[in-house]
Amino acid sequence: MELLKIYECLCDRTRLRVLNLLSQGPLCVCHFQEILREPQVKISKHLAYLRARGLVEVERRGKWMIYELPGKPSRELKANLACLQDCAREEGIFRRDLERLGKLDLTCTPVKATSGATRNCC
């Protein structure tokens, strides 16, 4: 993977937030919307951008699209994602995103759950 392409993906705030969240595990679009508090079209387009360049992978689960980091990242990508994760810890916006993600996961019920769950995408 070409180094420049990686940095082109990293030079937008929304995409940085997305990748920071994905460092914790897969996520669906609706959760990105909740955590980032950005309109659906914005999230979708940045995810498409990242996908077209191989920074994320997608898998459909029912109505939901689950995004995650590549299973076999290149050396350069792995290094840069690690660097991002490390640096993001020191910036408020990224920390807040991770906090919101943590709270969300507590109320997030898996697919096999019986009832009462507001979401069951991931």
Add this chain to the structure above:
Amino acid sequence: MELLKIYECLCDRTRLRVLNLLSQGPLCVCHFQEILREPQVKISKHLAYLRARGLVEVERRGKWMIYELPGKPSRELKANLACLQDCAREEGIFRRDLERLGKLDLTCTPVKATSGATRNCC
């Protein structure tokens, strides 16, 4: 230093090449021109871009402007420059730049040299 600003500086090929060269030490504009083989205006403008965002520092020496990486880089910048330097080793264009830099340094005579030097900027 804001993380996004760093990545905005890294998302252009010319700037990546400049920063990769600077990881070896200070350089003047004319040397960038020779190594990168790009027009002067292009080099100057990217250096101005990097300077405005604190990624490089400048010092005038006679007719020449000597650019170098910040003396006291932030934690994020240091981490990302190290990552870049590491990854750049695996990409042809950056390796070739470093090779040209090495050859150049051999013929580059310091300021105190007596005569015959084609350059004495750095």
Add this chain to the structure above:
DNA sequence: GATACATATTCCTTTGCGGGAATATATATC
């Protein structure tokens, strides 16, 4: 098959950036 939900895509506008030609500025040399 009609409806609701989750997500993607299209169309449009605006903006910032990269590139180059020309010009300006600063310094050294004569």
Add this chain to the structure above:
DNA sequence: GATATATATTCCCGCAAAGGAATATGTATC
């Protein structure tokens, strides 16, 4: 001070990308 050299800046153009409204697509449910 005239000239040459090194570098910066201005002006212009073209393009890609970001953002949003509206619409399309795919899936589950009834």
